[in-house]
Amino acid sequence: MNNKLQKQLLKRSKAAKLERLGKTVSFLALMLITVTVFAIIIFVASKGLSTFFSNHVNVIDFLTGKDWNPNVTNSKGQPEVGVLPMISGSFVVTVLSAILATPFAIGTAIFMTEISPHRGAKILQPVIELLVGIPSVVYGFIGLTVVVPAVRSIFGGSGFGILAGTFVLFVMILPTVTSMSVDALRSVPRYYREAALALGATQWQTIYKVVLRAATPGMLTAIVFGMARAFGEALAVQMVIGNAALLPHSLVSPASTLTSVLTTGIGNTVMGSLQNNALWSLALVLLVMSLIFNLVIRLIGRKGAMSK
Amino acid sequence: MSPKTSNQIAISMLYVIASTIVVILAALLGYIIISGLPAISWHFLTSPARAFTSGGGVGIQLFNSFYLLILTMLISFPIALGAGIYLNEYAKQNWVTALVRSAIEILSSLPSVVVGLFGFLIFVVQFGFGFSILSGAFALTFFNLPLLTRSIEEALAAVPDAQREGGLALGLSKWETVLHIIVPAALPAILTGVILSAGRIFGEAAALIFTAGQSAPALNFTDWNPFNMASPLNPMRPAETLAVHIWKINSEGIMPDAKAISSGASAVLVISVLGFNLLARFVGHRLFKRLTAG
Amino acid sequence: MLINPSSPHSDDGWLERHIVDPSLKSQQPIVLETKQLRVFYGDNEAIHEGDLKFPEHQISALIGPSGSGKSTYLRSLNRMNDGVARVTGEILYRGVDVNRPEIDVYEMRRRIGMVFQRPNPFSKSIYDNITFALKRRGITDKKVLDETVETSLRQAAIWDEVKDKLNKSALALSGGQQQRLCIARAIAVKPDILLLDEPASALDPVSTGKLEETLLKLKKDYTIIIVTHNMQQAARISDFTAFFNMGRALEFDETSQIFTSPKVQLTNNYVAGDFG
Numbered sequence: 001m002n003n004k005l006q007k008q009l010l011k012r013s014k015a016a017k018l019e020r021l022g023k024t025v026s027f028l029a030l031m032l033i034t035v036t037v038f039a040i041i042i043f044v045a046s047k048g049l050s051t052f053f054s055n056h057v058n059v060i061d062f063l064t065g066k067d068w069n070p071n072v073t074n075s076k077g078q079p080e081v082g083v084l085p086m087i088s089g090s091f092v093v094t095v096l097s098a099i100l101a102t103p104f105a106i107g108t109a110i111f112m113t114e115i116s117p118h119r120g121a122k123i124l125q126p127v128i129e130l131l132v133g134i135p136s137v138v139y140g141f142i143g144l145t146v147v148v149p150a151v152r153s154i155f156g157g158s159g160f161g162i163l164a165g166t167f168v169l170f171v172m173i174l175p176t177v178t179s180m181s182v183d184a185l186r187s188v189p190r191y192y193r194e195a196a197l198a199l200g201a202t203q204w205q206t207i208y209k210v211v212l213r214a215a216t217p218g219m220l221t222a223i224v225f226g227m228a229r230a231f232g233e234a235l236a237v238q239m240v241i242g243n244a245a246l247l248p249h250s251l252v253s254p255a256s257t258l259t260s261v262l263t264t265g266i267g268n269t270v271m272g273s274l275q276n277n278a279l280w281s282l283a284l285v286l287l288v289m290s291l292i293f294n295l296v297i298r299l300i301g302r303k304g305a306m307s308k
Numbered sequence: 309m310s311p312k313t314s315n316q317i318a319i320s321m322l323y324v325i326a327s328t329i330v331v332i333l334a335a336l337l338g339y340i341i342i343s344g345l346p347a348i349s350w351h352f353l354t355s356p357a358r359a360f361t362s363g364g365g366v367g368i369q370l371f372n373s374f375y376l377l378i379l380t381m382l383i384s385f386p387i388a389l390g391a392g393i394y395l396n397e398y399a400k401q402n403w404v405t406a407l408v409r410s411a412i413e414i415l416s417s418l419p420s421v422v423v424g425l426f427g428f429l430i431f432v433v434q435f436g437f438g439f440s441i442l443s444g445a446f447a448l449t450f451f452n453l454p455l456l457t458r459s460i461e462e463a464l465a466a467v468p469d470a471q472r473e474g475g476l477a478l479g480l481s482k483w484e485t486v487l488h489i490i491v492p493a494a495l496p497a498i499l500t501g502v503i504l505s506a507g508r509i510f511g512e513a514a515a516l517i518f519t520a521g522q523s524a525p526a527l528n529f530t531d532w533n534p535f536n537m538a539s540p541l542n543p544m545r546p547a548e549t550l551a552v553h554i555w556k557i558n559s560e561g562i563m564p565d566a567k568a569i570s571s572g573a574s575a576v577l578v579i580s581v582l583g584f585n586l587l588a589r590f591v592g593h594r595l596f597k598r599l600t601a602g
Numbered sequence: 603m604l605i606n607p608s609s610p611h612s613d614d615g616w617l618e619r620h621i622v623d624p625s626l627k628s629q630q631p632i633v634l635e636t637k638q639l640r641v642f643y644g645d646n647e648a649i650h651e652g653d654l655k656f657p658e659h660q661i662s663a664l665i666g667p668s669g670s671g672k673s674t675y676l677r678s679l680n681r682m683n684d685g686v687a688r689v690t691g692e693i694l695y696r697g698v699d700v701n702r703p704e705i706d707v708y709e710m711r712r713r714i715g716m717v718f719q720r721p722n723p724f725s726k727s728i729y730d731n732i733t734f735a736l737k738r739r740g741i742t743d744k745k746v747l748d749e750t751v752e753t754s755l756r757q758a759a760i761w762d763e764v765k766d767k768l769n770k771s772a773l774a775l776s777g778g779q780q781q782r783l784c785i786a787r788a789i790a791v792k793p794d795i796l797l798l799d800e801p802a803s804a805l806d807p808v809s810t811g812k813l814e815e816t817l818l819k820l821k822k823d824y825t826i827i828i829v830t831h832n833m834q835q836a837a838r839i840s841d842f843t844a845f846f847n848m849g850r851a852l853e854f855d856e857t858s859q860i861f862t863s864p865k866v867q868l869t870n871n872y873v874a875g876d877f878g
Binding site for chain 3: 010
């Protein structure tokens with residue numbers, strides 16, 4: 001046995017020490033992110049739940065109440081913190097903007113992948129990247145100066161409301177949904193198309209009956225992603241929706257969303273007060289919805305993977 | 309209708325839709341630039357805002373946006389780099405990794421207003437940083453980390469394994485190999501990711517209104533001692549950014565020229581983001597060439 | 603009596619297995635030896651019973667059809683399979699078993715270097731490619747570094763081609779030059795043994811010729827173990843040859859023996875070009 005060599009080989013080298021250090025440091029960085037996520041969930045939940053545990057507001061009343069007036073107590077001696085107007089406002093703008101954006105997004109995605117890949121790459125790809133890059137306050141500002149007056153002159157009223165919010169969100173989620181749909185269509189194998197075309201199908205028949213079917217899970221994911229973005233968007237919507245905490249009764253009357261009430265309200269309330277806690281409950285609703293969107297995307301992904 | 313006719317109709321419809329998107333972008337950009345450019349002047353870009361009278365600028369807000377961007381990057385880049393390295397180089401395929409990946413995904417899809425509220429709760433209130441650049445930078449760090457981590461991870465994954473083996477076979481540790489060979493090789497892609505996320509940070513407002521604050525106290529641009537309250541470098545001062553300023557004056561601004569200022573500020577914001585985009589492309593191409601060719 | 607076709611005692615004179623101890627045939631001491639080496643990918647056993655001994659300052663070639671396990675075997679020798687596969691058994695490097703968890707794998711790899719199938723220079727200058735590992739080990743003296751660069755590049759027979767462009771990117775070199783640069787990079791850290799995994803498979807015939815010349819010169823300073831799918835190459839440069847098939851080293855002997863009078867029938871078929 002070679003003792004000197006054995007000793008040299010058993011000694012921990014500088015490389016071994018660096019390896020241990022590096023692995024630990026990078027692991028800690030990763031853990032920092034993970035812990036932050038759990039911290040966000042825990043903190044927002046504990047603040048948001050205190051409306052129900054400290055202020056004893058009934059959860060059902062909270063979710064179904066139609067009046068949002070945290071400073072006023074109602075006939076039952078409870079503060080008026082019904083969030084139905086905001087929740088319905090959020091859902092209505094989200095669903096409407098998704099309905100509006102879907103045909104445009106999928107149409108453009110088909111154009112980019114199936115009809116004219118060259119122009120898709122040269123013109124539409126940069127267009128979509130630029131649309132993603134425009135900050136949301138700029139969308140809000142344009143909504144305020146262009147969309148709201150346009151809605152006002154066509155439909156009357158103040159112009160602020162669900163419709164203006166829908167238009168702004170439509171443009172904002174369009175690039176996200178489009179680029180994810182493009183990915184979904186690109187992942188459909190080439191031979192699917194070739195097989196259909198070889199059977200004598202027209203290009204549109206091939207797209208409609210073969211390519212779109214195969215890409216359905218991916219495109220559903222894209223739409224849900226767009227909806228998650230629309231649901232969580234704050235400032236652009238807040239600038240055009242009118243900020244009246246009323247149940248929306250028409251598309252052109254002022255309304256509000258969870259995010260719009262949060263952004264305008266949190267600065268004007270005192271920490272720990274019921275008014276403030278109620279706003280944190282709104283944030284919690286927003287957080288839970290975001291988790292639900294995440295879950296839905298995951299379920300679609302799993303189902304898509306199974307059907308393949 | 310024969311299949312041939314419906315084919316024709318469908319394809320023409322697709323042309324119409326695709327053109328509509330191009331028109332929407334052109335109209336948006338055209339509107340922003342045309343309505344904004346007349347407002348932009350040297351005076352506008354350098355002088356402080358005025359609350360009640362017209363003629364104010366966005367100088368302080370512009371400085372704040374850049375300072376906040378730099379601070380955010382200084383905090384988030386090392387964390388994202390570490391996390392990206394661990395995920396791509398060390399993480400085994402097990403439930404812990406799956407959980408971590410889900411957490412990152414959740415963070416990336418959280419509404420930025422929720423991230424901002426969390427930052428408010430922790431940094432502004434709990435840690436007592438108040439409305440400050442530092443609170444804002446931490447909030448933006450949370451906002452930035454998931455995407456930056458993902459782009460760094462992808463950049464590292466694109467470097468061939470042969471490079472890793474090359475380092476290991478010389479008796480170097482995996483960590484040294486990654487830090488000194490893989491990261492430099494992935495640098496063009498990493499920088500592209502950094503610059504693109506810089507554009508996102510630059511335009512973000514919702515996460516800032518309750519962290520960095522909505523006021524821009526006057527700054528003394530001759531005082532560079534970060535401990536003085538009027539110093540531009542003081543990280544503990546409230547700092548309204550350009551994006552927050554646009555939101556603020558449109559929500560509750562009372563200066564007579566609010567619209568002109570918003571137009572100008574929007575144009576500055578959009579031009580900056582476009583600049584970041586172009587820079588990202590340029591840097592990616594240029595560095596890639598320099599690294600591969602003699 | 604029924605004759606079992608797979609019986610080891612076949613009547614035609616072939617052996618089932620024939621592993622020679624090189625110390626019986628050469629004066630050189632043994633520097634590397636494997637005992638009961640087995641490699642597992644998950645539950646699949648890729649190598650079983652690779653018991654070979656490699657003599658100092660000689661070139662040993664590992665040949666065999668693709669999938670025979672020769673590359674897996676080679677990569678296990680300096681534990682490049684750590685984290686990829688499970689390796690059991692002993693790897694005795696100058697008498698020390700290095701296949702133990704308490705061995706410092708980095709110091710071991712410094713002594714047992716490796717060159718890969720595809721040239722993998724770092725995207726750095728030629729100079730930095732050579733000095734990189736030295737600098738990481740704390741050698742910063744410019745004179746020492748300059749000297750090492752020159753001697754390593756000279757030993758790898760590429761000095762004359764690159765001496766005027768040491769600060770140019772290594773990626774601008776041709777494939778053959780890149781591979782010799784990788785050899786220079788490997789010997790810059792002063793290893794004892796060089797493992798080469800099909801180093802010429804991505805090269806043209808002229809570059810291959812230069813590479814082989816280089817290896818023949820290197821063997822006076824280093825022990826070389828080379829995996830090759832090119833039998834002529836093994837015949838041209840190696841002193842000993844091992845034939846692998848289905849995860850087993852079937853025959854190991856002097857190269858001349860393997861190519862002129864193999865003792866195992868499969869070896870004979872393989873070197874005759876019947877399969878592979």
